[in-house]
Amino acid sequence: MNKEIENEMEDELHSEYDFAQMEGGIGGKYIERYRQGTNLVLLNPDVAQAFPNDKTVNDALRLLIQVAQRQQLNTTVQQTE
Numbered sequence: 637m638n639k640e641i642e643n644e645m646e647d648e649l650h651s652e653y654d655f656a657q658m659e660g661g662i663g664g665k666y667i668e669r670y671r672q673g674t675n676l677v678l679l680n681p682d683v684a685q686a687f688p689n690d691k692t693v694n695d696a697l698r699l700l701i702q703v704a705q706r707q708q709l710n711t712t713v714q715q716t717e
Contacts, residue, residue: 666674679687687693 679693687696
């Protein structure tokens with residue numbers, strides 16, 4: 637890494653951020669999920685309103701997968717007829 641990039645990285649945090657004064661944080665809280673390969677995604681605000689937690693997002697995506705698979709199966713069956 638060249639010096640210019642290193643200096644940019646060092647300057648990302650403002651000097652007023654004093655992490656020693658912060659309370660309640662737990663270091664490594666999500667490390668096990670990370671090790672299992674959990675993907676984190678950022679939802680746009682309108683989508684986040686419709687899906688308040690990870691279960692609802694996963695349920696909706698599973699349903700979408702099922703619909704897509706059925707559609708693909710129907711298309712394949714129609715092509716062979």
